[in-house]
Amino acid sequence: MKSLLKILIVEDSQIFAQGLELLLEQHPLIGRIETVSNFENTLISLRKTPFDIIILDLNFETNEYDGFIIAKKVKQLYPKIKIMILTQHTRISHYERLFKECKVDAYLDKQLGVEETYSAIDSIMKGGKYVDLNISEMLEIESWMKASKRENDVIQLLIDGLTQKEIAEELQISPKTVEVHIRNLFNKFKVKNSIELVAKYVKYKSANRENVEDSIPPFKV
Template sequence: MKQTIDILLIEDSKSYAQGMELLLKQHDKIDNVFYAPDYKTAMDVFKAETIDIVILDLNFETSDFDGFTIAKKIRQQYPGIKIIILSQHTRKQYHQELFDNNLADAYLDKQLGVKETYAALDAVSLGKKYVDNNILEMLEIETWMRVSKREREVIELLSQGLTQKEVADRLCISPKTIEVHTRNLFERFEVKNTTELAVKYIQYKNANREDVEDSKPPFQI
């Protein structure tokens, strides 16, 4: 790879892209940062410039392509280019598909800080794979967070501070059934009370950004 790095950022959020561009240009090895809001523009940049690293929003969606499809096309047409994936919705299946099919060189939380972003760039530049710690923690949480629809409803209500009897009333099932669900959840997730269970569930929700619609630019160090 060259002494300096040329980057193409493929991102459909202009405000996020502008923030990321400012961040990237502070890195001493980065020469140029190009921006593509869609697949066609990205292909035009590839034809006109020598790109070393692509930073791609996995949740990038158009009527024609999503992030996975774009990553596959880049790998097929430009196999020497490194691909860093950004995502605000971490899923184990995403991680497996990206790395099992060699679609990514790095996988980053979209709300990552400056230091971690630079660490990923440095690792990828040296030909290494990189998954940031936030992603790894999210994947670990998702691994154990395998619950049925009913169990999820029980945890949701318990995390809101309802008692087991109140949960039973809300779901129109017997308190005994709630007791069984709760006991099973305690054993599975190795917690001792509803407070600890709720904390783990909230960690899961936060990790997977279930209630987050937009990501903020990674301006925090």
């Protein structure tokens, strides 16, 4: 008989942790669930119990550590444990750091449903990596992060409803230069017109919803 999974939830929001635990208890392959709220108790629990999966948040109410530090340390000490990040912080820079540096197994948005959480558990226990749909959509349009300041100025004015001539006047550049910027944006983001370009931009802004200014260290950049 296949042994049931043991899961450790590392989350300092007690309400969220309790709700997640209730949902996970419904999974037929999960046998034991334990919850801790800080780095120290994470390591204590891991020394006592051979957990299969850690479900870890990124942001904690302290300047001493965060989910990145916890994930990296756990993988160093217990490389076979699967680490699933479940967080509201969905940033491209976080994605790259989590998978390349911290070697996590899954990156999930807290806004997803329980069925996708189950799918992620099944996937990583089979040896795969898992990125949920919300984050995948964000990554598909990561080129926005590389757009120049002037290109971002142009797209913002397009959203405001300005014509190319009005954009040129607003930015004090020639209409020809505006046309070149817009053409470059079309090519960069593989769209055919301004309507598609604006739609992709709005989608990007919605995916990157974290307000860095309101974050505590080490999330500030």
